[in-house]
Amino acid sequence: MIIVGNGLLITLGGQNRVIPGGAVVIDGKLIAEVGDTPVLREKYPQARFIDAEGKVIMPGMTNTHMHLYSTFARGMALKDEPPGDFAQILERLWWRLDKVLGMEDVYYSALVPLIDCVKNGTTTIVDHHASPNAITGSLSTIARAAGEIGVRSCLCYEVSDRDGMDKAQEGIDENVRFIEACRNEGDDMLTGCMGLHASLTLSDATLQAAAAAAEKLGAGCHIHTAEGIQDVEDSMRKSGVRVVERLQRFGILGPRSIAAHCVHVNDREIAILKETGTNVVHNPESNMGNAVGCAPVMRMLGQGVRVGMGTDGFTTDMFEGIKVANVLHKFHQADPSAAWAEVPQMIFGNNPAILSGFFPGKLGVLEPGAYADLLIVDYDPPTPLDEMNYYGHVLFGFSGGQVETTIINGKVLMLNRVLQTVDEKAVRARARELARKLWERF
Numbered sequence: 419m420i421i422v423g424n425g426l427l428i429t430l431g432g433q434n435r436v437i438p439g440g441a442v443v444i445d446g447k448l449i450a451e452v453g454d455t456p457v458l459r460e461k462y463p464q465a466r467f468i469d470a471e472g473k474v475i476m477p478g479m480t481n482t483h484m485h486l487y488s489t490f491a492r493g494m495a496l497k498d499e500p501p502g503d504f505a506q507i508l509e510r511l512w513w514r515l516d517k518v519l520g521m522e523d524v525y526y527s528a529l530v531p532l533i534d535c536v537k538n539g540t541t542t543i544v545d546h547h548a549s550p551n552a553i554t555g556s557l558s559t560i561a562r563a564a565g566e567i568g569v570r571s572c573l574c575y576e577v578s579d580r581d582g583m584d585k586a587q588e589g590i591d592e593n594v595r596f597i598e599a600c601r602n603e604g605d606d607m608l609t610g611c612m613g614l615h616a617s618l619t620l621s622d623a624t625l626q627a628a629a630a631a632a633e634k635l636g637a638g639c640h641i642h643t644a645e646g647i648q649d650v651e652d653s654m655r656k657s658g659v660r661v662v663e664r665l666q667r668f669g670i671l672g673p674r675s676i677a678a679h680c681v682h683v684n685d686r687e688i689a690i691l692k693e694t695g696t697n698v699v700h701n702p703e704s705n706m707g708n709a710v711g712c713a714p715v716m717r718m719l720g721q722g723v724r725v726g727m728g729t730d731g732f733t734t735d736m737f738e739g740i741k742v743a744n745v746l747h748k749f750h751q752a753d754p755s756a757a758w759a760e761v762p763q764m765i766f767g768n769n770p771a772i773l774s775g776f777f778p779g780k781l782g783v784l785e786p787g788a789y790a791d792l793l794i795v796d797y798d799p800p801t802p803l804d805e806m807n808y809y810g811h812v813l814f815g816f817s818g819g820q821v822e823t824t825i826i827n828g829k830v831l832m833l834n835r836v837l838q839t840v841d842e843k844a845v846r847a848r849a850r851e852l853a854r855k856l857w858e859r860f
């Protein structure tokens with residue numbers, strides 16, 4: 419047993435409580451109790467005690483749309499002219515990068531951001547992977563990295579026709595194989611779903627095959643949806659309907675599915691997302707960086723669509739994502755009062771709700787029975803902090819670099835900024851070697 423105590427404890431969850439001098443009792447992979455430190459220490463005298471020294475104790479952060487494989491793009495020079503639009507970003511960067519990933523690249527490009535997740539306090543991720551010349555076994559390779567670092571992960575391979583129909587089928591097979599393997603393992607730390615790139619690189623036949631395979635397994639799909647306007651134009655050309663409607667026709671949507679982005683969706687599509695119970699994931703930094711537009715997040719939430727938050731590979735630090743989401747919607751709506759309630763709803767309410775469809779246990783809350791996924795954040799509030807205003811403190815006062823201790827599934831992965839289970843320097847050194855070679859092939 420472990421007690422993490424003597425902290426300013428923020429439970430989050432439906433009944434958010436703030437407990438000064440609070441403690442969390444961890445028994446195995448779950449939280450056994452939450453309460454006052456002296457009381458719990460007396461009750462569990464044998465437990466290992468981790469002293470938060472008055473700093474914040476809170477649930478781990480979650481990221482519901484990530485691309486671990488994007489790691490080696492950092493600092494890489496492009497071969498062509500700088501991209502002028504989103505389609506060119508895909509063609510000149512990502513669809514070139516993914517083709518030159520070998521299996522060791524897949525492994526190391528996963529290890530590095532998984533380490534960063536631990537350091538920035540992100541305890542669960544939903545990843546979306548592409549490596550068309552190393553498809554079969556790629557999800558098991560990422561799973562091995564996730565297991566070694568200790569981050570709770572939902573993985574998928576992005577099925578696409580862009581490298582030919584054989585690769586599309588191989589992608590479907592990889593998802594099926596991995597989903598079945600996860601089910602056989604029954605591991606709380608690892609799960610899978612059917613990954614699909616985006617409507618614009620998927621033919622009717624492939625959509626049909628992927629949807630059928632997912633349905634047979636009772637698995638959800640994870641697909642980029644109306645991210646750029648090109649996806650809408652392509653869908654209209656191919657099918658005469660917009661993206662969400664096209665995906666609905668093939669049975670891709672539903673309460674176990676994730677539609678990432680949904681930037682270019684109209685009211686009719688928002689109604690379909692709501693009716694089908696589809697999860698949407700907003701990626702504010704990515705949308706701004708790729709200049710694809712601002713997703714109608716306020717409208718979707720207003721219509722009752724479950725919208726969560728991811729980073730699309732831009733960062734592993736969800737505190738950074740919160741800051742960007744906060745200013746993006748204020749700026750876009752020219753309304754300084756916008757997005758105050760919606761951003762915490764997405765990150766602290768809807769992300770755990772989305773993840774409850776992928777993992778059997780409870781996430782994103784400090785309460786008995788929930789997964790023991792928690793952080794100590796080096797934050798000493800300069801003003802009063804309570805249940806009502808905690809979000810203002812998180813938004814303006816927290817960043818990933820302040821996370822001192824990270825515990826996932828009851829395992830202490832980082833203690834006082836020191837990683838406990840991995841040789842970080844060795845991983846980064848090998849990653850740099852591999853990246854140098856990959857850049858030559860790019």
Ligand SMILES: [Zn+2]
Pocket residue numbers: 483484485546642678730
């Ligand atoms: Zn993405």
